[in-house]
Amino acid sequence: MTEDLDLELSADSMDAYVSLFGLNDRNIALIEQECNVTVALRRNHLVITGENIDIVIARNVILHLLDLIKRNETVDRVRIRYTIAMIREGNKDLIGENLRRVIAVTHRGKEITCKTVGQRLYVDTIREHVLTFAVGPAGTGKTYLAMALAVMALKNKEVERIILTRPAVEAGEKLGFLPGDLTQKVDPYLRPLYDAMYDFMGADSYTKLIERGIVEVAPLAYMRGRTLSDAFIILDEAQNTTSEQMKMFLTRMGFRSRVVVTGDITQTDLPQGKVSGLAEAVRLLRDIPEIGIVELSGKDIVRHELVQQIVEAYDAAEQRRQSAGKENV
Numbered sequence: 001m002t003e004d005l006d007l008e009l010s011a012d013s014m015d016a017y018v019s020l021f022g023l024n025d026r027n028i029a030l031i032e033q034e035c036n037v038t039v040a041l042r043r044n045h046l047v048i049t050g051e052n053i054d055i056v057i058a059r060n061v062i063l064h065l066l067d068l069i070k071r072n073e074t075v076d077r078v079r080i081r082y083t084i085a086m087i088r089e090g091n092k093d094l095i096g097e098n099l100r101r102v103i104a105v106t107h108r109g110k111e112i113t114c115k116t117v118g119q120r121l122y123v124d125t126i127r128e129h130v131l132t133f134a135v136g137p138a139g140t141g142k143t144y145l146a147m148a149l150a151v152m153a154l155k156n157k158e159v160e161r162i163i164l165t166r167p168a169v170e171a172g173e174k175l176g177f178l179p180g181d182l183t184q185k186v187d188p189y190l191r192p193l194y195d196a197m198y199d200f201m202g203a204d205s206y207t208k209l210i211e212r213g214i215v216e217v218a219p220l221a222y223m224r225g226r227t228l229s230d231a232f233i234i235l236d237e238a239q240n241t242t243s244e245q246m247k248m249f250l251t252r253m254g255f256r257s258r259v260v261v262t263g264d265i266t267q268t269d270l271p272q273g274k275v276s277g278l279a280e281a282v283r284l285l286r287d288i289p290e291i292g293i294v295e296l297s298g299k300d301i302v303r304h305e306l307v308q309q310i311v312e313a314y315d316a317a318e319q320r321r322q323s324a325g326k327e328n329v
Helices: 014-021 023-035 052-070 077-088 117-128 142-155 182-201 203-211 243-250 277-285 305-328
Strands: 003-008 038-042 045-050 102-105 111-113 131-135 161-166 215-219 231-235 258-263 291-295
Touching: 014 023, 014 052, 023 038, 023 052, 023 077, 045 052, 052 077, 102 142, 117 131, 117 142, 117 291, 131 277, 142 161, 142 182, 142 231, 142 258, 161 182, 182 203, 182 215, 203 215, 243 277, 258 277, 277 291
Parallel strands: 131 258, 131 291, 161 215, 161 231, 231 258
Antiparallel strands: 003 045, 038 045, 102 111
């Protein structure tokens, strides 16, 4: 059984529909493929044809995407797939106003909002807990969103400084072979943190805050022996910490501080046989109410759609290896 459903186009909405269709109608073709419908433009009507339940899903997807476009938000294939998945799961309300609250504003005036329900949960967890662990694949916004909240906390005078750190673990290259002194050697490991901070503060403001010690970017080894109070502290790439390093870092926390620890347990660069400090900490501290733990998934990836497919392929391969291992036991 098929059913046609008309959506009438007005002069005001025509530009939005052009953006919805995308270059060479790529966006609408994706909606047709994922929702199993046909979408046609007939004069000033958008006609959706297909099974009744598929039409309802496609209509809700199109209306939601049009709303995003009218608010000058980017509609790409990643967002389209996510919207379809959420509406199909019956979570239409979760992708409405709940995701539109502005988290931060970049130095260029761009408003930063959550793009997935997982990201919204992550932001809320950071706000509600002194210590938050965020575990998930690359591209889910773990570092970027934590950085946004850190900058807002500094601007609102909730903290007096921001401390960004990550372990300088070698992934195929030896630090000794890199040129320069120690600071120059570890700089490549900290570059992603610099880039995110530039986005929110601008290069000039960032440089001034660095010079005044209000913003500090340093390797994890530099944290030993310190007590970090009145600070927003972000430990990035924490899957590459050892058990000893993680314990050392967590016990640096001082009064009136907020700590966010991010990482992807599936991408550990530690020597074989070494336990990830992040994996261990999540396991040991899971039952402490004051500690927030957020597990993001492939659905929360907001980079190029290929990133999501790559992550899913590696996850599937890992599951096959684990199943094969169980069969051989």
